[in-house]
Amino acid sequence: MMNNNQLLLWSLVLSVVAGVSADASAQPTFSIAEDVAAVRIESSGQNFTPRQSVTPGGAPRHTSDYDLTVIWAPGEWRAREEWALHALYPSDVNMNFTMTYHESLGLTEGQDSLSPSPEKRPMGGARIGANFKTLWLTNPLILAAHGEVVAASEFRAAGGRYERVAIVAHDTQWSMVVDQATGLPVEVSTVEADPHRGDIEHRVVFEDWREVAGIPFPYRVKQFLEDKLLRREIRTSIIVNPEISPGLFQLPENLQDTEESLREWGWSMSHFSIARAGLGIPQDYFETHGVSFHEIGEDLYQIRGSEGDHNLLIVGPDGLAIVDAPWFDQRSEEVLSELAERWPGKPLKYLILTHHHIDHSGGFKAYLQAGAALVTGRGNAALFSDALEHAGHEAAAIIAVGENATLDEIGRRIEVYEIVNTHADATLIAYVPDERLAFVTDLYSPGRSRNRPRGVSELLTSIRFHGIDVERFVGGHGEGSGHPDNE
Numbered sequence: 001m002m003n004n005n006q007l008l009l010w011s012l013v014l015s016v017v018a019g020v021s022a023d024a025s026a027q028p029t030f031s032i033a034e035d036v037a038a039v040r041i042e043s044s045g046q047n048f049t050p051r052q053s054v055t056p057g058g059a060p061r062h063t064s065d066y067d068l069t070v071i072w073a074p075g076e077w078r079a080r081e082e083w084a085l086h087a088l089y090p091s092d093v094n095m096n097f098t099m100t101y102h103e104s105l106g107l108t109e110g111q112d113s114l115s116p117s118p119e120k121r122p123m124g125g126a127r128i129g130a131n132f133k134t135l136w137l138t139n140p141l142i143l144a145a146h147g148e149v150v151a152a153s154e155f156r157a158a159g160g161r162y163e164r165v166a167i168v169a170h171d172t173q174w175s176m177v178v179d180q181a182t183g184l185p186v187e188v189s190t191v192e193a194d195p196h197r198g199d200i201e202h203r204v205v206f207e208d209w210r211e212v213a214g215i216p217f218p219y220r221v222k223q224f225l226e227d228k229l230l231r232r233e234i235r236t237s238i239i240v241n242p243e244i245s246p247g248l249f250q251l252p253e254n255l256q257d258t259e260e261s262l263r264e265w266g267w268s269m270s271h272f273s274i275a276r277a278g279l280g281i282p283q284d285y286f287e288t289h290g291v292s293f294h295e296i297g298e299d300l301y302q303i304r305g306s307e308g309d310h311n312l313l314i315v316g317p318d319g320l321a322i323v324d325a326p327w328f329d330q331r332s333e334e335v336l337s338e339l340a341e342r343w344p345g346k347p348l349k350y351l352i353l354t355h356h357h358i359d360h361s362g363g364f365k366a367y368l369q370a371g372a373a374l375v376t377g378r379g380n381a382a383l384f385s386d387a388l389e390h391a392g393h394e395a396a397a398i399i400a401v402g403e404n405a406t407l408d409e410i411g412r413r414i415e416v417y418e419i420v421n422t423h424a425d426a427t428l429i430a431y432v433p434d435e436r437l438a439f440v441t442d443l444y445s446p447g448r449s450r451n452r453p454r455g456v457s458e459l460l461t462s463i464r465f466h467g468i469d470v471e472r473f474v475g476g477h478g479e480g481s482g483h484p485d486n487e
């Protein structure tokens, strides 16, 4: 049985969610949509990157801890975030920055990235879209108050009674589960795009509800990409309608509007933006611009992307092989159209993936659709075949490599070897014996100053174990070719 307080909350939530009052006597005397002009939330939490795990499909990588203050005026599409972010992976760096943003433009001040950047700079559109999405997702009653209920149905689970409420807000469908015993949302989810798996659920779970100015707020919030933890935080202070100093949301006059397509992209995959920002590598673009081919050996090309994530093309008399598929299918499509132009009629026989991290494999589906067989470490095979199935793609031929394998379908010998390392399980390198050249990702990046001694030593130890004579490496990062012994 509900007590009076719960009944009141339940009726409040129902009225917010459904736009009707469940019980006239319990009718709330205010409306969240109209009366909550702004909210100030202080929290501390942790970021995780599910697609950066050591083991394919394994525990998400813990990438950073943070303290955050958000001031958000939902009806006006104004927000300011003040971050103290302690990045832990891939580098241990403390960062302090603020983001002030309106619906279509914003300003970042301070350091939000491992790489140096100007003190003040315009926010990218993708991040604006993703940040707003996150605010709506993590504040379910405010979301409901600004949306419209289009369907509701009751269900029972784990001994409780729940209501699943479909809400449309901001041209997006959200699914809210309300616990009938408390009248409060236990989770909100929405469908987002994922490079590997196509449509996936971005789900937020709410716990520890407390009233602030008569309105319930969750004080523990956990965000998931499907079943993988993305972010979790505890809120330490919430103020409804805080005092807002004049100029708090103010932006420089000369700031330009961002591209709508980028804002929509960020909104449609906010999980991706959260994960990248949590690594201290915020990302605001599709990496499809400026793909370029650089010959680094006979019929061997490093395919560079504009932002430093590359793949390798091996041209043989009977076909082509690609190593790695950075980021997105859109980038792979760009590479494929270049292949069709330069080597018309030459079939793409192999896509070799060095490891499962999304920055080097997110564009894999396009190459498989073009007819390539997938060559990957044995420990990755299930992850990629599940992803294909989940995304509604045809199953592909998968060559699951244990210690090593030889590929000879392009009329030129390619060897692949497992490299045991702590960055990612089931990692491979691709070796072209006629050029004594190997393609490696993340463990060593030719010409880069930031090479980590551990990755280099893991690479060279495995190379010695396999007994191959590598003269030069070319990397998924770094430009051209090189060898750690010569640096």
Ligand SMILES: [Zn+2]
Binding pocket: 355, 357, 423, 424, 442
């Ligand atoms: Zn990696």
